[in-house]
Amino acid sequence: MEYFTPVSSLIGGLMIGLASAILWVGNGRIAGISGIFGQILPPPKNPAKNSPNPIMWRVLFLVSMIIGGFIASVLLPNIGVGGFGGDAVQLIGNPLWIASAGLLVGLGTKIGNGCTSGHGVSGLARFSLRSLVAVLVFFATAAIIVAVTGIV
Amino acid sequence: MSNSITHDNVTHDNVSSSVTNLAYLAVAVLSGGLFGAGLYISQMIDPLKVLRFLDFGAISQNGWDPSLALVIIGAIAVMMVSVLLTKSRSAPLFDKQFHLPALKQIDRPLIIGAVLFGIGWGMSGICPGPAITLVAFMPENLLIFLGLMFLGSFLGTYVQKWFANGDAIA
Known part of the structure; x- marks a missing residue:
């Protein structure tokens, strides 16, 4: 377990949960990231009734997600195992591999109506059977891909 | 002024609705900011760390990283409290209703979508949240991933329609 970071990962998880809770209690919205950018991409969607600022x-x-990550990295430049810092992060694989993965992530989360945040955090927290099935399927599929490709 | 009462009412309504609007947007900023910070602190923006969780074959070799499980459990626990707290309420603080997904049944698009997402996630170690927050760090080839992810989401709209039409015919 040389890579296990229980403290920083639990604290980060609690923050993600708090972020999701604030959006739910304040605005009645699910913090599902694929859904949030999916709704502002073309083609234009029907804006929900009675909802202020559907695009804004x-x-x-999304912009705050970027700024939040940046501020955290300035305040805590070295966390986790071996002094993790944001600038040390690298994508894995050649550009074609990365492009294929990106396309599948966008396509799959749109067709399946959610990703790790929407199904995984908010969906499971509100006991959605649909989300539980989605989470089991995408975790199992991803684990199989990692095992088959030997990417790690 | 003869129309002062009407005028005051209109002004008052505008002020209160714009304050609500401002609070609504402030909630989005606060939530997004915390979300991005949480992704950094939990290190879920690091594709290798995510893949080390998904690498269950490493359990027997003691090289497995269970961190992602703590991220998800911590996040679900806090979100669950807010779901239970709002159970008896008819509306959130700054909108007239809660917006729940309309879909309830477990259908083919859900499974096929989850499989496709799982393949992409297993290949890259990047899911949509980290893909967005990684813009703060701009690792090489991130824009390729983001561009294709947005394209996939766009194309997925038409696949969804195709599924919906097929089910209507069947």
Whole structure:
């Protein structure tokens, strides 16, 4: 277990949960990231009834995700095992591999209506059977891919 | 002024609705900011760390990283409290209703979508949240991933329609 970072990962998880809770209690919205950017991409979607700023809140949320990550990295430049810092992060594989993965992530989360945040955090927290099935399927599939490709 | 009462009412309504609007957007900023910070602190923006969780074959060799499980459990626990707290409420603080996904049944698009997402996630170690927050660090080839992820989401809209039409015919 040389890579296990229980403290920073639990604290980060609690923050993600708090972020999801704030959006739910404040605005009645699920913090599902694929859904949030999916709704502002073309083709234009039907704006939900009685909802203020259907585009603006989503853009602000996404921009804040970037700024939040940046501020955290300035305040805590070295966390986790071996002094993890944001600038040490690298994508894995050649550009074609990365492009294929990106396409599948976008396509799959749109067709399946959610990702790790929407199904994994908010969906499971509200006892959605649909989300439980989605989470089991995408975790199992991803684990099989990692085992088959030997990417780690 | 003869129309002062009407005028005051209109002004008052505008002020209160714009304050609500501002609070609504402030919630989005606060939530997004915390979300991004949480992704950094939990190190879920590091693709290798995510893949080391998904690498269950490493359990027997003691090289497995269970960190992602703590991220998910911690996040679900806090979110669950807010779901239980709002159970008896009819509306959130700054909107007229809670927006729940309309879909309830376990259908083919859900499974096929989860499989496709799982393949992409297993190949890259990147899911949509980290893909966005990684913009703060701009690792090489991130824009390729983001561009294709957005394209996939766009194309997925038409696949969804195709599924919906097929089910209507069947």
